[in-house]
Amino acid sequence: MASYFHVFCPEGVNSKYRLIVFDDTKEAFIPLTEYFHDQVNRISESSVLAYLNTLEPFFYWLKHKSHYQAKKVQWDDDPEAVKEAVRQYLIDQMHCKIRGREGHEGIYLTSKSSKTVQLFLAAIKGFYKTMIRLKEYSHVNPLLDMDFKDNINEKPGERSNRPRMPQAAGTEEPLSFRKQTDSYFKVINEEWVPEIIGDWDLPYRIYQAGDTKGWRLRDEVVTRFMFDTGARISEILELTVGDYRKRSDLHELAAINKGSYKRRIKFIRISPETLKLLIKYVNSERRHSANVQVKFNELPDSEPLFISTKGTPYSYSAFYSNWTKITKYAGIKLNPHKARHWFVTSMLRGIYEQSETAAQIEDKKKQLIEYMKWRDPETITIYEHYYDEQKFRDLHEKLQENYLKREKEYLKSAKTRSKVEKTPVTPSFELASSEDKQDWLNEFYEGME
Template identity: 75%
Template sequence: MGSYFHQYCPEGTVSKYRLIVFDDEKKPFIPLTEYYHHQITRIGESSVIAYLNALEPFFYWLKHKSQYQGRLVQWNDEAAAVQVAVRDYLILKMECKVRGRDGYEGIYLTSKSSKTVNLFLAAVKGFYKSMIYLKLYAHNNPLVDIHFEDRFGGQPGVRVDRPKMPQAAGTEDPISHRKQTDSYFKVINDEWVPEIIGDWDLPYRIYNAGEASNWSLRDEVISRFLFETGARISEILDLTVGDYRKRSDIHELAAMNKGSFKRRIKFVRISPETLKLLIKYVNTERRLSASSQMKFNDLPDDEPLFLSSRGTDYTYTAFYWNWSKFTKQAGIKLNPHKARHWFVTSMLRGIYETSDTAGQIEDKKKQLIEYMKWRDPETLSIYEHYYDEQKFRDLHERLQENYLKREKEFKNKAKKKKVINQEPGVHSDLKLLNEGHAEDWLSEFYEGMDS
């Protein structure tokens, strides 16, 4: 079966296009080709190619399988026709359930992953945005709910630069306008799954890579904060000298929580070693760029702990640029937020390993929930589900090791008894019990395993 596909122009070919999309008849398909060249000026190459890979099978299906009022749907049809085609594609090809809602379509995922469906929807929405911008499509964007502003007053669906985390993540208050999106198709049962980081040596890999990259004392301190406190990078970069002074414990700092409107409603706790490095940074490296030459004990409360080389607030973008160098040196791709997931996973492991009773486990889990300031206490249960799977893997590995050990012991024992067992009248002590009631018990046992 043919399909749509794309190819880069061969070297030496004179063309206004560096990539051309072809249809199933190997003819250039200009709409997707123009889409690629418009998007490549806005987002990265890998992202555009991912969108193309999602769109090409859809356009093949659109050409041969779509139906609207007894005819095939064209890509530049009226918005209603395209919406019907996208809906049918979601149902027939992506195996989703789609239910009409007030002004939009709700998508319920079945066999396809949320990433696959969301990628497809984002690709189609972006395609029609490009076509409208390039004046190649004369209608409203079929993937946009045109009545959205009437219902929600034009409030944005997501924050600028940062995606809205789902409620199960326990990170934010349920502010109504942040839950809204102008998309005509909305995924309803998109389950959030946290990153479960099981590499217990992960921080040390980052620290070693940082040292090899000749990182600054500032970035070393921030990286240690990430793994030791479980705080978000935004919360760490927002810390002030006064936040340290607000806590009675010398290893704690008051901190804001996402959605707390800059109020310090929680605290973070660091190790003695990180505290020493923090004070050393403030008294040495930080003074090289700060307008004031005061040391840690003399700085005013509102002074930010971390500064850029220009003496301004150290931003997430600036830190991430440096962080990317460390992780590349370590040979891993790691978003700073995953340090938070590593912290929770490590704390959960510690809770189970240091508790003697179920009551102690529950008490420590409540303390962790309070420390993390999760909006939804059920967030921890999501981590526990995946942690239980890891515990089973560990148990299974230990059992396999024991099996191998016992197998070797059995073979050694069998070799020693080989000569004796071959003598007339001698029976092996490895023989199974042959009493009738034992066989009945074994039969019942195996039947129970099938239920």
């Protein structure tokens, strides 16, 4: 099916746009183009591209299949028309169920619902925020619940006419992010579940494919960062030379976190091997591509660690293009973010295997939660559930191996016997009388009820 699509500006072409979105007739579609360039200055490029990828099919659908009051809906129509179009798209294309509520509409995900529902809602809401900010949309944001502020009840512990105390104070009940969203369309039954990556050899398969394929040292270092640290790819690509110098430990770097507004509020830790490759990359391959060709110790703090062959900061789209070539060569279809899930699964496995007491396990889990900077500490329980299942699988496999071994030994010994002697079965315990036997039997069945 035809759709809207985007193209990065080719080398050697002068344009005010680094990326242009085209419609299905290959005409430039300026609203989404402007949206990209506005948002890329606010959030990571990888996030903007993810939003763009979910918006392009919607705008194609809007152009050809939407309807409101017997006509097609335009993106700049009044809020009611846009809401109706989004509602239709959620039902027809994303297979959601929608129920009207006071001031907003609740979305119920079904077994057929797209995994990108939340992504689409965030993207379309952000699109209209951008259009209003750029004065391209003259109405209020159709994706906002206009009665949101009026419907928020006073929280226990809050004091009227005074700001909320910080969460650490413990005097006020924490706000629920999902219940407090100001979106007009609110997902009611959504529950996020992280993906579990239990292939312990996954990084080595990718490293081997990269070596065979002849990848750049830069991409090897970035990939090793992903599996070493569990950091998001956007956090890795935004690392600077100063981020390495801020930490006293040789194997650590300061890093941003999702929602930290570019502030370095956490650290990531790499292996000695990755550190060696990083220094080698900065002093060789990176040095040849940089505008200022100096070694690591002479680089300014503000310099990005990873750059393109043109000397510009290495973007997510450029990395992703190289990543897909390597993973395809390895015979793996893998999103870069799954390296983060692999890291957590592997760390949890190590915690259980290297701890001797329950107290040690709990202490190390708290350290992992703090390192990952999870907003919800309960996230780790999903991974724990997987590890419990994996431990049972390991136990079950060992038992089955023992069963098979004993079966083979029994059959082998049976062949050597010319005659099987029948021996009476001796019970493991004797009861004094039939009454005792009956009492025991009664108690046994009572225990089964």
